[in-house]
Amino acid sequence: MSEPTVSVLKTYKLFLGGAFPRSESGRSYEVVDHEGRFVANCAQGSRKDVRDAVQAARKGQEQWWSQTAANRCLVLYRAAEMLEGRKATFTEHVTQAEGVSAETARALVTKSIDRLVYYAGWCDKLAQIRGGSNPVAGPYFTFTVPEPTGVIGVIAPQESSLLGLISVVAPILAAGNAVVVATSEQRPIPAMEFAEVLATSDLPAGVCNLLTGRLGELAPTLASHHDVDGLDLAGAPQEMVAPLVAAASATITRVQRPALATEWDDDPGTKRLTAFTELKTVWHTIGR
Amino acid sequence: MDATFGLDYAAAPESASVVQIKAEYGLVIDGQQVPSSDGQTLESLNPSTTQPLFRFALGTAADVDRAVGAARRAYEDVWSPMSGTARAKYLFRIARILQERAREFAVAESLDNGKPIRESRDVDVPLAAAHFAYYAGWADKLSYAGLGPAPRSLGVAGQIIPWNFPLLMAAWKLAPALAAGNTCVLKPAETTPLTALLLMEVLEQAELPKGVVNLVTGDGTTGQALVAHEGIDKVAFTGSTEVGRAIQAALGARGTKLTLELGGKAANIVFSDAALDEAVEGIVDGIFFNQGHVCCAGSRLLVEESIADDLLERLKRRMSTLRVGDPLDKNTDVGAINSAAQLARITELVAAGVAEGASTYAAPCPLPEQGYYFAPTVFTDVSLSSRVVQEEIFGPVLSVLTFRTPEEAVQKANNTLYGLSAGIWSEKGSRTLWMAQRLRAGVIWSNTFNKFDPTSPFGGYRESGFGREGGIAGLEAYLDV
Numbered sequence: 001m002s003e004p005t006v007s008v009l010k011t012y013k014l015f016l017g018g019a020f021p022r023s024e025s026g027r028s029y030e031v032v033d034h035e036g037r038f039v040a041n042c043a044q045g046s047r048k049d050v051r052d053a054v055q056a057a058r059k060g061q062e063q064w065w066s067q068t069a070a071n072r073c074l075v076l077y078r079a080a081e082m083l084e085g086r087k088a089t090f091t092e093h094v095t096q097a098e099g100v101s102a103e104t105a106r107a108l109v110t111k112s113i114d115r116l117v118y119y120a121g122w123c124d125k126l127a128q129i130r131g132g133s134n135p136v137a138g139p140y141f142t143f144t145v146p147e148p149t150g151v152i153g154v155i156a157p158q159e160s161s162l163l164g165l166i167s168v169v170a171p172i173l174a175a176g177n178a179v180v181v182a183t184s185e186q187r188p189i190p191a192m193e194f195a196e197v198l199a200t201s202d203l204p205a206g207v208c209n210l211l212t213g214r215l216g217e218l219a220p221t222l223a224s225h226h227d228v229d230g231l232d233l234a235g236a237p238q239e240m241v242a243p244l245v246a247a248a249s250a251t252i253t254r255v256q257r258p259a260l261a262t263e264w265d266d267d268p269g270t271k272r273l274t275a276f277t278e279l280k281t282v283w284h285t286i287g288r
Numbered sequence: 289m290d291a292t293f294g295l296d297y298a299a300a301p302e303s304a305s306v307v308q309i310k311a312e313y314g315l316v317i318d319g320q321q322v323p324s325s326d327g328q329t330l331e332s333l334n335p336s337t338t339q340p341l342f343r344f345a346l347g348t349a350a351d352v353d354r355a356v357g358a359a360r361r362a363y364e365d366v367w368s369p370m371s372g373t374a375r376a377k378y379l380f381r382i383a384r385i386l387q388e389r390a391r392e393f394a395v396a397e398s399l400d401n402g403k404p405i406r407e408s409r410d411v412d413v414p415l416a417a418a419h420f421a422y423y424a425g426w427a428d429k430l431s432y433a434g435l436g437p438a439p440r441s442l443g444v445a446g447q448i449i450p451w452n453f454p455l456l457m458a459a460w461k462l463a464p465a466l467a468a469g470n471t472c473v474l475k476p477a478e479t480t481p482l483t484a485l486l487l488m489e490v491l492e493q494a495e496l497p498k499g500v501v502n503l504v505t506g507d508g509t510t511g512q513a514l515v516a517h518e519g520i521d522k523v524a525f526t527g528s529t530e531v532g533r534a535i536q537a538a539l540g541a542r543g544t545k546l547t548l549e550l551g552g553k554a555a556n557i558v559f560s561d562a563a564l565d566e567a568v569e570g571i572v573d574g575i576f577f578n579q580g581h582v583c584c585a586g587s588r589l590l591v592e593e594s595i596a597d598d599l600l601e602r603l604k605r606r607m608s609t610l611r612v613g614d615p616l617d618k619n620t621d622v623g624a625i626n627s628a629a630q631l632a633r634i635t636e637l638v639a640a641g642v643a644e645g646a647s648t649y650a651a652p653c654p655l656p657e658q659g660y661y662f663a664p665t666v667f668t669d670v671s672l673s674s675r676v677v678q679e680e681i682f683g684p685v686l687s688v689l690t691f692r693t694p695e696e697a698v699q700k701a702n703n704t705l706y707g708l709s710a711g712i713w714s715e716k717g718s719r720t721l722w723m724a725q726r727l728r729a730g731v732i733w734s735n736t737f738n739k740f741d742p743t744s745p746f747g748g749y750r751e752s753g754f755g756r757e758g759g760i761a762g763l764e765a766y767l768d769v
Contacts, residue, residue: 129434130761134741134743134744134745134759135743136739136741136743136744137418137741138739138741140736140739142741142743142744144744144745144759144761229750238541241540241541242540242541245536245537245539245540245541246537246540248536249533249534249536249537250533251705251750251751252529252532252533252536252548252550252750252751252752252753252754254754255536257543269436269769270436271436271769278730278749278754279730279745279747279756279761280724280729280730280731280732280749281730281731281732281744281745281746282721282724282731282732282734283731283732283733283734283736283739283744284717284720284734284735285734285735285736
């Protein structure tokens, strides 16, 4: 009589600076599925983890932006390739996290892949739609180019665990920024699975940092951090918005308001792509 | 007598009589001049004489409420349903009338603000007209701006503008807002409301429908009431970083769209291969233009070490020919400081620089006995952490630092919380572009400085604010795309 197979359970940790460390605090919290059954103990990220992630993101952003736009495009496309290869797994995780049917979950994963492909292609086109030359009245060649805002703190959508996350993070990365993400507090598993996709996609270390834990602890630290240039409140609960905006205003951090739950079904457009860009205008004299 | 060339100038004053200033102005709400709800007024001075020019209404929260109400009605009944072509024609009319009344506006601006007539005549007024003309042309082609297939106006815009370019800032705010189909409540600065008041006459002559633009003059409390008003869909603010912070925090969870154009501490970087005399002109324009009351002023000079002595020598020689005095004199290079408060701030910061051990050179020009004046001043022997190097002085005060390599220049230039503008002086194009890529600033001038154009986006990185004015980006600030 053969022994029953004992499956190997995964230990979920943070995704920080391209590595998978535990929270420096040593804490974890219990994550359950949509029916309340135990799924995993996820790392409960601390304020210190946020600060470490911001530091990693600053370094990562410099490297990410120093690569060619064409290269950034193919790295994000690579992430779509890796996600495609793990479609079945992601379908299971989304079902477990969101309580949707397998069919719906599969459609959400497919849409997530499409969204990555969509934004991947924007990397080397954004400057062409948002930049250009300005016909100024004088002997100057004047041109404008969009540049990344820098390090962006993201409060991930709380309900849409994979499609919402990718719809928010991909455009920020496509524009050349790095992110520190507070993942969905109750549904963090798809995000941490996605970390493995990114880790195998040639994305430079620190460009995308994913922190699981309590929003109430992670979000204020991100908002008030002086080296965070932008804050996307996509998944922030309404009662948190005013205090987070007030904290962000101390350093004139650019803020994106909470997303509508229906947004992920819509044509993504360019709004999120340009939200964390800065236009730089250069004037040069013309003369013989 | 001029010390350097032995030349003297005969005064060439512009006549103040080309502008008729009334003794008192009201608010302009729904096309009507009205006093403030509690009858309170403020006084505007001529900073070059410190004599009173006129009185104007101190708008209250109740006045703001009436103005927002008028703007809302005009938005819903008239301006938003109007065709883009019609809106375009109104804006073109405004541009034309401003051109027709250019001389009057230039004199009014110099009287109320203290800036030299040469600047109000050649920069402020023509650029203001150009902004209306440029955005006029967008009003009927918004869906072709490339911002999205169906851009929509936001509603009522609350706009707060500063005292350094009063008419030009009014144009920067109103023109894109109106072209995009919004209506406006404009709050000019407490010390310089004159040209905004005169602009309301222009709008009336252009037969702009009543309530499309409402003017609420007043002080900081008036601006606060405007930001706090729930009926505002968009806030546009140009002014200090400190107030910008407060506005961002005050809007809190409200969905109000916000753009901020705040302070700056721009680096003007001169390489050893630059055309030095041209660079000297650029340094002078960069910091002494408009008495240094310019958010994008080149207030930190970064000079390549090998030419620092030579350049400073040339700069001082050029500064010795600057003429400080009567804003209405066409010979004047540097006019009056806008207010006693601003003069006190400049004086305080310069004293702090001296106390920190910096050396100063002040232009040896005579200053008028009456009025608020400050001699163009250069600080040397300063460190990156000096207050005069870190803080925005908003006056004719330059600090000089040196560098040895392009990397060091970038590092020092970016060593600020601001990020509005920067200048690069070099004949080497590839290095200029290399620098331009690395400077964290919204506007970079290469072999020129302080140039503005309605087609060209202007605005900052970091604590210099967010959003852009000018170009298509300036239009986007007033659209839901």
